[in-house]
Amino acid sequence: MARVGHRQRVSADFDGGIDAWGIQHRWLDAADAEHEVADATVDRLRTVIGEPPVDLEATAPVVTRPGRDLGLGRVQVTCEDGSERVVDGVLPADFPLGYHQLRTADGTERRLVVSPGRCWLPPQATWGWTVQLYAARSAASWGIGDLADLRTLRTWTEGDGGGFLLVNPLHAVAPTLPQEASPYLPATRRFRNPLYLRVEEVPGHEPVDVDVDAVRTLAAESLVDRDAAWTLKRAALAAAHARSGGDDAFAVWRAGRGDALEGFATWSALAEEHGPDWRRWPEALQDPTSADVAAYREAHAGEVGFHAWLQWQLDEQLRAATGALTVIQDLPIGVSGGGADAWVWQDTLAQGITVGAPPDALNTLGQDWGSPPLTPWRLRAADYEPFIESVRGTIAGAGGLRIDHVMGLFRLWWIPDGSGAADGAYVRYPSDDLLDIVALESHRARAVVVGEDLGTVEPGVAEALAERRILSYKVLWFEEDDPAQWPGAALAAVTTHDLPTVAGLWTGTDAEDQLEATDMPEADVRRGRADLLEKLTRDGLAEGASAAEAVAAAYRQLVRAPSLLVSLSLEDAVLEQRRPNVPGTTERENWRILLPVPVDELGASEDVARLVRLASGEV
Template sequence: MTAADPALLARAHDLGIDTDYVDVHQQRHDADPDALAVVVEMLDDDVAGDGTPVFDPVVIVRADAHGATSGNEFTLLGSARARVTDIELELADGTRLTPTVLTDGHAIGVEGSLPLGCHTLRLDTADGPGTTTVVCPPHSMLTRGPWHGGSGLFVPAYALWDHDQPLPSFGLLDRLARALGTLHTEVLTTLPLYATFLDHPFDPSPYAPASRLHWNEVFLDDHALPVAPLEPQGRYLDWAGVGARRRRQLVEAVDSLDASTHEQLDRFVADRPDVAAFARFLTERAAASGSPTPDDPARDDPGRIRRSHELAQFLADRQLGELAAGTAAGTSAGLAIDLPIGCHVDGYERWAHPELFADGCTIGAPPDLFFTEGQNWGLPPQLPGAGRRSGHRLWRDLLSRAGEHAALLRIDHVMAVHRLWWVPEGFGAHQGVYVRYPSNELLAVIAATAAECGTVVVGEDLGTVPDEVGALLDEWEMLGMHEEQFHMTPSMMPASGLADIPARSVTGIRTHDMQPFAAFVAEQDVRGGLAEYRARLGRELGRDIGESYPEVLDAVLEWLARSPSALVTVDLDDLTGETEHHNVPGQVLASNWGRRLARPLSELLDDPDIRRRLTLLGTRPRA
């Protein structure tokens, strides 16, 4: 590989592109010059979109430790030299104010303190009009809720089924949340619940959603829709078959809506223009791809198809709202979901906001211990400049939509607020380059929007995280993660004792991408890899820990329950001794993202060992 031209390196630096990176072995790697040149050209075009801004597109007015924004003045930065001639501030709740323009024409005064949230400042100057997003975040992230110091249960929504409901549904999530409320378990954690492509293309991965603003219609309660034949489901959910069946049900349901429901649906869509846009997007895609299938009576009526997509989002919002209402009433566990780092390359977000995304590039990760050639996740990256010019509107919309129903939201790969690994088309994943983002602005937007929703945000910060990212998350006091299974083998354990568990974390045994705990214990038993961990754990608990899986599981849960962590969660699979993965990262397997529970939900909830272990976590000492 030839060395990069110094002028190219200088331009990359100016654009916020890292010209090298340090790997997990602390070895430095220079960026591939050809890949670097491609990304520089992309970001040159992105910067050109800025033109000559009248004022900076984003300004942060951060609250103090007592919750008040710092005074009632803020300064606009930008190129304008003329005084502001007209100005209006629209608050997040729609209230409109007329701020005072102070002496220099750049300082803005507002009567009283600004409320938390993201507000829009519109102004006119002799240099032209301008818009600035005024972000008013709390002093730190919201980290406490009724669940603080408590426990949670993780289960993928697609895995749920019961004797009376053979398909996964929001209703089964609600049933489980209500049952957990009686078991001292405050949080029900699941994977992303967003819409996915289940026809052309077919990709049921919850981390490559068709949209991160709209819910997956497969999870609608079956009893709320017309009766339809259902093929028996085996070990794995038949995503394609269930998705096609659900489409037919929804189209048929449109014809049976009464006047009152039509009126409610009209109001819902009017209040959410994105729902109408999403329905149009899916309808146009179906027509372009030859879908629906010839046996679908709606194939010649795009109006019915579009209405069926609107109906799906309306029903999903109502059904998820029932779960959230139970949480608010204190009768159900709160819902925790994941926000994927991106949307499918053919998804709604890129269709609706093409100006926000880079063409000819996807995101991933550089080579590491597990993926020696790097990773390409196939998701389009958002352009840093375009995101700023929009006032980070997409981030705000994503947080707001999730916050309507989620008590906690885990941001996948939170390092993305700082930098993302861009892989240009035609290059290998190992040839990508890091592109930086305005991290402090993004965290301010996340904090402000989450505060408006009352949602606690958790940053997935596992693996190697640069020091500057850790420092930034510390500054904002964002909850991170701790997974004990990472720290159980000799090579990963500290010199003595057990790994520290941070108080500002959500803690568990493992994530959904890791080996099931029962399989991990069995594998380590063969290698003798858990002997030292069991010995150290036994010293902490004051007793010997046996080799059997139930003994190891109970001891680990007891240890986690004693931790200062804000929340301790456990995977239902680990309570049942399941040995098959939810997902094997980096491999396209038919078993990924579809394995159903081995037993119906009601039987699992009656299992005395599961109830005992949930109670152990649920009665942990509160800080």
């Protein structure tokens, strides 16, 4: 996501003036100054949010835990497994966790979500790598890192004693040109991007399908060329599908994924014909439930089946890549407004709104991330299904979840179309329900959950995350305390994809990059760099030290953290000076920068080995 933040705590006695629509009328900026939301903004947001049905409170899902009183009197519950139970008041301590259906005495039916209230945690502390998978190419990949490269990273990490990989979002974008570069603006949060397939490992592939010269050209590029890679892969994958797409195992897998997969595959086929934004399609195709869409699906069964088959191949290759290692996948805060999820759930999204962040200390212009938000009451009316499917689809097959901007489960900064990023307002969400759903999905998948809690953190957030055993995200660049004082229930890191690499910070090239790429005032950029340098040099790093020495100094600090997960950045390990993303611009080569050391050569790098020794406690 094109965004950045710092950790700012809002004072506990601040009253934001929340109205019946969930709109917060006042907010505090990074300097603790209070701002009033414009009346025109409030009016516009109220219009978009609309009025919930009068019976919503009687029909919305009940999200609870064993041992709690449902507050509904005597109810009949049909459990997921088909069994029937009667509950009178308190839910028994042994009541099965999961998604059930209850019926009250007056015949009203509603979803019952029973959560353990706590996420799964690994049994012991470990270290691992943060990886931008698209950047982690090898000699065999087609100019972009793929799932076979992830498998290489996994076996290498396991061999060195590491316990996890944290990867960028792997979600699908539109199967059209130009390809969306940002992993944080996907078309869906439920399905994955076929650009990450290793073509040679799909069934039905033949070498004759590959333009070898074009692949060599891609491999020689210094930046990821997604358009060229997708053009080549799309053709080779289509040829492989033509040979093997009728596999019985695929038919069984496809049937098990149900309507969700069919809807995504149909959107993908339509996008190839009519463009990546469903809002610009012929009107009859804009409604996913229409007879015209059903007729299209039947008439174009081959194209729809191809896109479903791609997801099967992604599922197979991801599971082979991760093995038993925990791979923490990233859940973006939202999706493209023209994408597959927005098409399927258009009635649940707030149309004419995008989400972002107000101005703060590290981005004084504010931020607009481009994704439409889910309308809180409509999300409840949809039985939380869009959220559940997004969490489950992201967490599947890998053992970990990082929730981008986890504060968005409490409130989101809504920006009306045509307004600047500073001219928005916070809108509240049913955070208790959403967090307990995360805990249930974590429990089922035995997946660790990390909440990216960087930014303006209001009272109660840290406590709510800790109660659910959602790990905090501790970043050296933002923390005043020595890492030795950081909590155990955290993922510890030096930097993030939106922040300077150690080498870039130390040499000053990152500040120059930021000045060239954005409109941020030079004084703000220079001040930000000076603040981060104070963190880097607090152990006495010499002024004339090399970039490699600066990286070692940063990670000597980091490994003092008692945190459950300690994350090493591959960019830092190979002394890359450019951060993956400079927030606030689309002109720079964001999300395209390749690691200067191929994946299959990382094991021979002394700079990489130095970080491994630090993380392993050998130096």
